[in-house]
Amino acid sequence: MASLPPVVVGNTSKLNPEVKKLPSPSVPFEKKNYSTKESDRAFASLSLEFREAFSLIGGGDRKIESSSYVPLLQECIDTNSVSGVESIHGHIVKAGFCQELFLMTFLVNTYAKCGMMESARRLFDSLPKRNVVTWTSLMSGYVHNSRPESAISVFKEMLDVGGYPTNYTLGIVLNACSSLFDIELGKQIHGYIVKYDIEYDASIGNALCSLYSKCRSLDMAINAFQRIEEKNVISWTAVISACGENGNSAMGLDVFVQMLAEGVQPNEVTLTSVLSICCTMQALDMGTQVHSLSIKIGCGSDLAVTNSIMYLYLKNGCISEAKKLFDGITTISLVTWNAMIAGHAEMTSLAEDGLSAYFYGIEALKIFQRLNRSGLRPDLYTFSSVLTVCSSLVALEQGEQVHAQTLKTGFLSDVVVGTALVNMYNKCGSINRASKAFVEMSTRTLISWTSMINAFAQHGLAQQALQLFEDMRFVGVRPNKITFVGVLSACSQAGMIDQALAYYDMMINEYKINPVMDHYACLVDMFVRLGQIYEAFDFIKKTDLVPNEFIWSILIAGSRSQGKLELGFYAAEQLLELKPKDSETYFLLLNMYLSAGRWKDVSRVRKMMRDEKVDKITDWSWISIRNKVYTFKPGSKKNQASEVAKILEDLHDRARRLGYQVETNMAIVDEEKEEATALPADHSEKLAVAFGLLNTSNEAQIRVIKSISMCRDCHNFIKVVSILTSRTIIIRDSKRLHKFFNGQCSCGDFGGLV
Ligand SMILES: [Zn+2]
Numbered sequence: 001m002a003s004l005p006p007v008v009v010g011n012t013s014k015l016n017p018e019v020k021k022l023p024s025p026s027v028p029f030e031k032k033n034y035s036t037k038e039s040d041r042a043f044a045s046l047s048l049e050f051r052e053a054f055s056l057i058g059g060g061d062r063k064i065e066s067s068s069y070v071p072l073l074q075e076c077i078d079t080n081s082v083s084g085v086e087s088i089h090g091h092i093v094k095a096g097f098c099q100e101l102f103l104m105t106f107l108v109n110t111y112a113k114c115g116m117m118e119s120a121r122r123l124f125d126s127l128p129k130r131n132v133v134t135w136t137s138l139m140s141g142y143v144h145n146s147r148p149e150s151a152i153s154v155f156k157e158m159l160d161v162g163g164y165p166t167n168y169t170l171g172i173v174l175n176a177c178s179s180l181f182d183i184e185l186g187k188q189i190h191g192y193i194v195k196y197d198i199e200y201d202a203s204i205g206n207a208l209c210s211l212y213s214k215c216r217s218l219d220m221a222i223n224a225f226q227r228i229e230e231k232n233v234i235s236w237t238a239v240i241s242a243c244g245e246n247g248n249s250a251m252g253l254d255v256f257v258q259m260l261a262e263g264v265q266p267n268e269v270t271l272t273s274v275l276s277i278c279c280t281m282q283a284l285d286m287g288t289q290v291h292s293l294s295i296k297i298g299c300g301s302d303l304a305v306t307n308s309i310m311y312l313y314l315k316n317g318c319i320s321e322a323k324k325l326f327d328g329i330t331t332i333s334l335v336t337w338n339a340m341i342a343g344h345a346e347m348t349s350l351a352e353d354g355l356s357a358y359f360y361g362i363e364a365l366k367i368f369q370r371l372n373r374s375g376l377r378p379d380l381y382t383f384s385s386v387l388t389v390c391s392s393l394v395a396l397e398q399g400e401q402v403h404a405q406t407l408k409t410g411f412l413s414d415v416v417v418g419t420a421l422v423n424m425y426n427k428c429g430s431i432n433r434a435s436k437a438f439v440e441m442s443t444r445t446l447i448s449w450t451s452m453i454n455a456f457a458q459h460g461l462a463q464q465a466l467q468l469f470e471d472m473r474f475v476g477v478r479p480n481k482i483t484f485v486g487v488l489s490a491c492s493q494a495g496m497i498d499q500a501l502a503y504y505d506m507m508i509n510e511y512k513i514n515p516v517m518d519h520y521a522c523l524v525d526m527f528v529r530l531g532q533i534y535e536a537f538d539f540i541k542k543t544d545l546v547p548n549e550f551i552w553s554i555l556i557a558g559s560r561s562q563g564k565l566e567l568g569f570y571a572a573e574q575l576l577e578l579k580p581k582d583s584e585t586y587f588l589l590l591n592m593y594l595s596a597g598r599w600k601d602v603s604r605v606r607k608m609m610r611d612e613k614v615d616k617i618t619d620w621s622w623i624s625i626r627n628k629v630y631t632f633k634p635g636s637k638k639n640q641a642s643e644v645a646k647i648l649e650d651l652h653d654r655a656r657r658l659g660y661q662v663e664t665n666m667a668i669v670d671e672e673k674e675e676a677t678a679l680p681a682d683h684s685e686k687l688a689v690a691f692g693l694l695n696t697s698n699e700a701q702i703r704v705i706k707s708i709s710m711c712r713d714c715h716n717f718i719k720v721v722s723i724l725t726s727r728t729i730i731i732r733d734s735k736r737l738h739k740f741f742n743g744q745c746s747c748g749d750f751g752g753l754v
């Protein structure tokens, strides 16, 4: 530190008038006269090599040159050292180099790169002369510091004083136009570029390509790319991204292939763009090849590339591959944690069967726990994903913990999180908590209102749903078609035909919303619930509706329960023409024909099932107790001998005394035998409920998830069990949530019951 040269520290603006009066560089620096506390501190923050280098300037009797400052300023840029720049600036002033345009320009650039645009501008204004590099440095600074509008006004100033932009300057202005989405100004600049015939220049072409891409003009972007004479990796990357961002993913991949064919090696940015295109296109094969390529060219450990590959795997349901990459990342950003949690959350709805869906959900919760331990703070995206997972797992306890955490971290007031909470409580069968969470929301959006209306409707609370709908209209929120699904399904469950039709009219005439299949389904469902099966068919005819699978299933279920078998068979034939995707539907049809003894139809349906590759339906139920998952298959021997069997038998006996009768004809058909096998007594949810009764405290709710729809017999039985045990029993089957309490079910004893 002994050789530290003197510097002037502080506000550079004070220096301007004195600049020329300062001593010439040949004056030796005085060793004793340097130190203010500020410069000490500033100096101490610099690296050792830097301090050494700095001390060498003017050390001893050597004359210093202005260029000696350049590496020091570069170090300030590299270390983003604000105090360093100020120290050096002071030094330069004292040393009398303020006339050196090259050095002063570099100083403007350094201030800008360190984010100090005010200082950069002040210095710029104080300069006695400027060249195009000085102007461009200032403009580029504004662009990099997210102030594109200032960059453009500097550009205009420059033109006003007769400055002549270089290619690089024009590139910067085009970038500023991109950030502002200002295609008009961009086109003016483009005109200028055409006039001076510099479209072929790569930096210009790249900037034009990005500008047009950002402004949603893919053709112009491609044009700009094609005019570049010597396309570099940035040009290729720009046009690939342009295709991806403007909805032409396939072309993006083609261009990428062409780029490789021309021998241009992609960089991290190219790979990230291509992987994002693969993600959009769900092009897993291509993505896997890009993954290998990235390893081959040494980008395998690049964080952005790794993240992109991970998203691709997540998006395509390759969870274990994604997990492998995830576990290999050393510094996991919140975005990556969120992607991983959201990826698992999404799998809970995409998984092939309920059981694996359940395990994806559990895995998502585990990752969330790891995130909490990592010290990073979850944000609203994390919370809303985790709450979705809790909903699909019917994991009320975990949901409550997340609720408490959102309260602590201040995210509870966020409308997205609030809405996710409403949904979570609703799907976990706790309508009171859902409504409380809704009331506590500080702001409500259309989505939150709609969620709550649908929640009331799903719980069979028609009056509350309709009241809330009126409240929503009263505060001036305009309902959308999903809101009306809630309203119509509330009316349908309560059997309120007149109101339903009135709301249906309101939707079409007042809100100009065209009805969609879900609205028709609500109304058909309503007629069927009221036993008005012919009215349901009439309604379909009147509205020129072409029913979908779901509507035909409602009609079939309705026709069957009212013994209108011919109508049922008619609906069944219509449904078969649609080639239903749902294996449960095939089994429903098979059951219908079997119980009517229509063997020709039975074998026809069987053949269709083979053709459509419909698997056997697997009746699974599972229950989670103290974070451990227990699964049950119908009538498994293990359970027969256990306490579960005993308690079930006891419940059956007591249920019969309360008037419960077994309905055997509702059994699920086994592929091998021509008759209904598995006795309803053995259906998996009964076993799971019995297990829950045995292993939880007396007041606890029982929450079971089932892979297929409940049958009518189990539905009746569980209703009685809810009386016998005074417990709330929640069963989420593949179609809906059933909340049994005191002999009633929230579904109103209707809906897809086979
Ligand atoms: Zn059953």
Ligand SMILES: [Zn+2]
Pocket: 715, 737, 738, 739, 745, 746, 747, 748, 749, 750
């Ligand atoms: Zn029910």
